[in-house]
Amino acid sequence: MKEPKVHILMSTYNGHKFLREQLDSIFKQTYNNFTLYVRDDGSNDGTNELLEEYIKEHQLGEDKVIIVKNKEKKNLGWKGNFWKLLDKCPDADYYAFCDQDDVWQPCKLEYAVEMLEKNKYQDLPVMYFSSYDYCDENLRVLHSAPVPPKSIKLRQVMFYTPALGFSIVINHKLRxxxxxxxxxxxxxxxxxxxxxxxxxxxxxxxxxRTAFYRRYSSAVTSGNKNMFSIVKCWIKDEIFGEVMKNEFHFSNSRFYQEYQKHLSADDRKMLRLFATKKNNIGLWLSRLFYMKRFRPTWSGELALRICLLLNRY
Structure with a gap:
């Protein structure tokens, strides 16, 4: 029986410091039917040279590594870069997102393919994600990832992201x-x-747990905060910042615009309530006193409700 094909999609940008360690972990995977697609986003620290050196050193052919060319060295940002990779790579059975600075456990792809094959629905979009360890810059484990809700439906991902990109593998229908x-x-x-x-x-x-998620001071995102720091972050970024409008309202509104016709009646009604840009007392009250929780922790839910109370959404 033919093994499912996996495309690993790696975005790089000034990642020279940790890239070799991540590449080592990828090419030590117990599951071998994969091709790594890499697009650099305009690095100037030798990332491209390191990648080329690694390919020659390990005699990796195009069946194992493909560099998605960026001749103009155009910087798309990490969001645009991953979309470019997802768009440009050929068809496969599964697609795994990959950061440049983490380290994968040897069985990461094996576990993902195993569980995706058990949930093989050709006509349904399926997403796998795994637990992982938060680590410091030197890969000292700080703590494991929080356990997500048992059942994850649209409501659970409107104001919360249970899975981080590197932990995700998706099927072809979802792509x-x-x-x-x-x-x-x-x-x-x-x-x-x-x-x-x-x-x-x-x-x-x-x-x-299938990966070591490295966090350090210059990272794009951070996840190694204690509860006090998380609360401070909610107050600064959500209650008094623009995260609610620029991230959550933006993505919820865009998702409604793109996919409202494909949603169940209940999901469409719920998402419409939080996607609209109208601002009136009825809408404010409906959002504020929405009967179901959106976030897994009470502290996170409280921060969200305060934002709704202050009309910061």
């Missing part, structure tokens, strides 16, 4: 639907595919 998005500008690929799978398909969670 197909995602690429139908008319305008992908400023949309995070990982949050977007989660919404599609939650609303129209299946999300499969694997409690096995």
């Amino acid at each position: 197909e639907i995602a690429l139908q998005t008319l305008d992908r500008t400023n949309l995070a690929h990982d949050g977007w595919v989660q919404k599609i799978a939650a609303a129209m398909g299946i999300i499969v969670y694997d409690s096995r």
Whole structure:
């Protein structure tokens, strides 16, 4: 029986410091039927040279590594770069997102393919994601990832992102639907595919930890905060910042615009309530006193409700 083909999609940008370690972990996978697609986003620290050196050193052919050319060294940002990779790579059975600075456990792809094959629905978008370890810059484990809700539907991903990009593997149907998005500008690929799978398909969670998620001071995102720091972040970024409008309202509104016809009646009604840009007392009250929770923790839900109370959404 032919093994399913996996395309690994890696976005790089000034990642020279940790790239070799991540490449080592990819090419030590117990599951071998994969091709790594890499697009550099205009690095100037030797990332491209390191990648070329690694390919020659390990005698990797185009069956194992494909560099998606960026001759103009155009910087798309990490969101645009991942969309470009998802769009340009050929068809496969599954697609795994990959950051440049993490380290994968040897069985990461094996576990993903195993669970995706058990949930093989040709006509449904399916997303797999796994647990992982938060680490410092030197890969010292800080703590494991939080356990997501048991059942993840659209409501659970409107104001919360259970899965981070590097932990996600999607099937071909999900890729197909995602690429139908008319305008992908400023949309995070990982949050977007989660919404599609939650609303129209299946999300499969694997409690096995399959990666070391490296966090350091210059990272694009951070996840190694304690609860006090998280609360401070909510106050600064959500309650008094623009995260609610620029990220959550933007993505919910865009998702409604793109896929409202494909949603169930209940999901369409719920999403319309939080997607509209209208501002009136009735809408404010309906949002504020919405009867069901959106976030897995009470503290996170409280931060959301305060934002709704203050009309910061």
